[in-house]
Each structure stands twice: as C-alpha cells, then as structure tokens.
Amino acid sequence: MDMTGNGFDMIRFANPEWANLFWLIPLFIGFFAIYRYLYRLAMRRFGNPDVIYQIADMQSHTRPYVKFVLFLVAFSLVSLAAMNPQVGSRMEEARLEGVDIVIALDVSRSMLAEDVRPNRLERARLAVSRLIEELDQDRVGIVAFAGTAHTRVPLTSDHHAARMILRTLGTESVPVQGTAVGQALARAAMAFVDDSRTSKAIILISDGESHEDDPVEYARMAADRGIVIHTVGVGSREGAPIPMYENDRMTGHVRDGDGRVVITRYDEDAMREIARTTGGVFRHGSGPDLGLDQIMEAIREMEKEAYETSVFADYESRFHYLLALAFILLILELLMMDRKNRYLKRLRLFKT
Numbered sequence: 001m002d003m004t005g006n007g008f009d010m011i012r013f014a015n016p017e018w019a020n021l022f023w024l025i026p027l028f029i030g031f032f033a034i035y036r037y038l039y040r041l042a043m044r045r046f047g048n049p050d051v052i053y054q055i056a057d058m059q060s061h062t063r064p065y066v067k068f069v070l071f072l073v074a075f076s077l078v079s080l081a082a083m084n085p086q087v088g089s090r091m092e093e094a095r096l097e098g099v100d101i102v103i104a105l106d107v108s109r110s111m112l113a114e115d116v117r118p119n120r121l122e123r124a125r126l127a128v129s130r131l132i133e134e135l136d137q138d139r140v141g142i143v144a145f146a147g148t149a150h151t152r153v154p155l156t157s158d159h160h161a162a163r164m165i166l167r168t169l170g171t172e173s174v175p176v177q178g179t180a181v182g183q184a185l186a187r188a189a190m191a192f193v194d195d196s197r198t199s200k201a202i203i204l205i206s207d208g209e210s211h212e213d214d215p216v217e218y219a220r221m222a223a224d225r226g227i228v229i230h231t232v233g234v235g236s237r238e239g240a241p242i243p244m245y246e247n248d249r250m251t252g253h254v255r256d257g258d259g260r261v262v263i264t265r266y267d268e269d270a271m272r273e274i275a276r277t278t279g280g281v282f283r284h285g286s287g288p289d290l291g292l293d294q295i296m297e298a299i300r301e302m303e304k305e306a307y308e309t310s311v312f313a314d315y316e317s318r319f320h321y322l323l324a325l326a327f328i329l330l331i332l333e334l335l336m337m338d339r340k341n342r343y344l345k346r347l348r349l350f351k352t
Contacts (some may be wrong), residue, residue, distance in 0.1 A: 011087055012160075012315065018082035023237035025072060032068050063336060067253070070333040077326035081319040097304040098138035099199040100155055102188040103128055106234075108179045109147035109254065110264035111170050113241035114283065121170070124205045124234055127290040129166055132159050134296075139307065141191045144169050147178030151281035181206055181270070182213030185229065189222045199302040200227045203295060204274065207235040207283070208267030215270060219277040228302075230280040230295045235266030 013019075046260045105128065111121035132140055140162050142153035152169065171177075181204070188202045202222065208231075219229055240262045241253040254262045268284065275282035281298045283291025 011085055014084035014086055014317070016083055018079060018084075021082060022076070023034065023081035023097060026077070028072060028075070037237060038063070053173040067333050067336050070329050071255035071334070074326040074329040074333065076330070077322045081322040081326065082116070085318045085322070086315040093322065095304045095306055096137040096157060098136065098157075099201060099299055099304060100141075100192055100197060100303050101135075101138050101299065102116040102143060102155070102185040102191045102200075102202050103131075104143045104145060104149070104188045104202055104204045104206075104303070105166075105169065106125075106146070106179065107144045107169055107171055107173050107182070108182075109177055109242050110179065110207055110209055112171060112243055112245075113240040113264050114243065115236040115238070116234060120207060120234045120286075123285070124232075125166060125169065125341075127288065127292050128205065129284075130289065131164050131292045131296060132163050132166070135159055136302075137304075138299075141188070142166060143184055143188045144193065145180060145187070146171070146175045146177030147180055147233070148174055149180065149184040150174060151187060151191060155193075156189055159340070179209050180213050181215035181274075182218040185215060185218040185222055185274075189218075189227055192227065195225065197305050197307075198226055199305050200225075201280075201299050201302065202229045203232065203292070204228060204229055204271070205232045205234060205290070206271070207263060207264060207270075208233050209270040216273050218275055219274045223278040223284055227278065228280045229278040230298065231271040231272055231275040231282045232285045232292065232295070233266055233268050233271040233282070233287040234290065236261050237263035237266055237268065239263040 081293070086265065105124060107121060111124070112119050114120075116123050128142075137157065139155045139157050140153070140159065141151065141155040142162060142165065143149055152173070153165050156162060184206075185202065185204065188204075192200045222229055235343050242264055243250045244252050244254055256262055272282045274280075281295050283294055285291055
C-alpha cells in the first residue's frame with residue numbers, strides 16, 4: 001500500500017495485512033460498553049449511581065473512559081507499527097521492461113445486472129484487481145466508460161495506486177449513461193502516447209451492448225496502430241433485468257417507455273468481432289478470473305519493451321516512533337487510577 005504526501009515523500013506499508021488488527025477496536029468498544037453497563041447495574045444495588053459518585057468523593061466518573069481512550073489510541077499505534085510504515089524521499093530513474101496494458105471497463109447501469117454474481121460490474125472489478133496484482137513490470141492504465149469514456153488511470157507502473165482507484169469505480173463514475181464501446185476503445189488507444197512501442201494491448205470488459213457507436217470500426221483503427229484488443233464478455237445470453245438503487249437499497253428495475261422491465265443481454269458476436277479484428281483473444285467471462293488468466297497468457301507472449309520511470313528509493317522504517325508513543329500512552333494508562341488521587345485532586349484535571 002502506497003500513499004503520496006503533499007511533498008516528495010512516499011509512505012508505504014510493508015505489512016498491510018496487519019491492518020486487520022483494527023477490526024478488534026469495535027470489539028474492544030463493545031466489551032467496554034458491556035463492562036460499564038454491568039458496573040452501573042452493580043452500583044444500583046446500593047442506590048442511585050449519581051448520588052453514590054457524589055458521596056464517594058474519591059470515586060472518578062470520567063477516568064475509566066479516559067483510560068479506555070488511551071488504550072484504544074495505543075492499540076491503534078501498535079497496529080500501525082505492525083504494518084511497518086516506511087518513508088522514501090529520494091527519487092531515482094529506473095529502466096524497466098514490460099508491456100503496456102489499458103483496461104477499458106464498462107461501468108454502465110447494465111453492468112449491475114445480476115446474471116453474474118454478485119453482479120457484472122463487481123465481478124469484473126474483482127477480476128481486474130487480481131490481474132493487476134499479478135503484473136510484474138508491465139504498465140497499466142484504466143478507462144471507465146458508459147455513454148462516454150474517461151481515463152481514470154494513465155499508464156503507470158504503480159499497480160497499488162491503480163487498484164485503489166479501481167475500487168472506487170461505479171456506475172456514477174461516468175455522468176452520461178449508455179454504452180459507447182467505440183469511444184472506450186478510442187480513449188484507451190489515446191493512452192498509448194508512444195507510438196514507437198509495439199507491445200500495446202487493450203483489455204475490453206463489457207456486456208457488449210453498444211448503443212452509441214460502431215466499435216468494430218474503432219477496433220480497425222486501433223489495429224492500424226498496432227494495438228491488440230482482447231475482449232471479455234460479461235453476462236448471460238438469456239439476459240437479466242437492471243436493478244435500480246436508492247440509498248443502497250434496491251427499489252425496482254429499469255423499465256422502458258411502455259413500463260416493461262428492460263432486459264440487458266450479453267452481445268457475444270460484437271465482442272468476438274472486436275477481438276478478431278485486432279488479432280486478440282475473446283473470452284466469455286466465467287469463473288473468478290473471468291477468463292483474464294488466458295488473456296494474460298497471450299499478453300505475456302508479446303515482446304517486453306524497456307521504458308524509463310521515476311521510482312522512490314531508500315525506504316526507511318518508521319514503526320519505532322509509533323511504538324514509542326504507544327508505550328508512553330500505555331504507561332499513562334497504567335499509572336492513571338480509576339479513583340482520584342488525593343494529592344492531585346486540587347489540580348482538577350478531571351471534574352468528577
């Protein structure tokens with residue numbers, strides 16, 4: 001996991017899997033809430049808890065909460081330390097070799113159809129994320145399209161950033177609805193800024209229903225530039241209705257002007273023809289990978305070409321600072337008693 005700051009520093013986590021520790025925080029909060037509830041029940045056996053606090057002058061009402069907050073912050077710092085944050089502040093030019101790949105992902109409403117579980121779009125995002133994770137030094141770009149097409153990730157070797165942006169793509173990512181496959185291919189082809197490179201591939205992932213243009217014509221223009229287009233058709237030939245959502249709740253299905261439910265069908269012929277025109281591979285999306293593994297086999301047969309890029313170097317771990325701060329907070333938490341300190345009482349650090 002990488003994050004670029006406002007300056008020139010790059011922060012990354014060497015062990016991002018330890019982020020799962022943060023899931024324990026809601027459990028801690030739940031246990032603490034139960035403990036305080038049972039404590040107040042026990043206090044009620046002796047009378048009104050608020051009256052008891054007033055009578056028991058040395059009993060603090062807020063300190064247990066402050067101690068718990070200190071513990072939570074310390075635990076969060078330890079969790080971050082376990083992820084091993086590293087900082088790199090020096091850039092250097094690196095010469096890498098790979099293939100340029102642009103993924104054109106259909107985010108139109110028809111991709112919400114559930115003939116592929118959980119739906120066409122979510123299955124496609126998961127498969128593409130897995131593909132990007134397995135890339136070596138290949139550069140990758142992402143184009144999202146519906147009625148129009150937009151470049152979301154220019155060609156980059158930063159696969160972590162590409163996957164992060166991929167997770168944000170949805171039907172709202174493109175303001176104009178529809179399915180303009182031809183525009184998507186044109187936009188994807190524009191991502192290859194260096195025409196001298198010969199190892200260029202587009203992976204088109206769509207249900208193939210192009211209502212706005214002729215995608216095969218755009219495929220011919222891409223073939224003239226030496227771009228190979230591989231296609232993945234998502235959906236079933238029988239088709240499925242398109243669900244409508246409001247506040248994350250399904251409210252019905254898309255209907256036409258006559259009030260009939262619209263059925264979106266997967267257009268295999270168009271997807272096959274696009275791939276055939278450029279010498280690419282067509283796969284009907286099935287299985288967790290949607291057939292992308294077989295497409296990547298074809299891409300790996302392409303000649304890898306060298307390119308220069310700037311990368312961060314000399315990463316240094318910073319986990320010890322977090323551990324030191326967590327240690328200080330834990331010491332404070334241990335030294336702070338639930339009861340008031342008669343010697344510090346006059347400082348009135350806590351009102352009750």
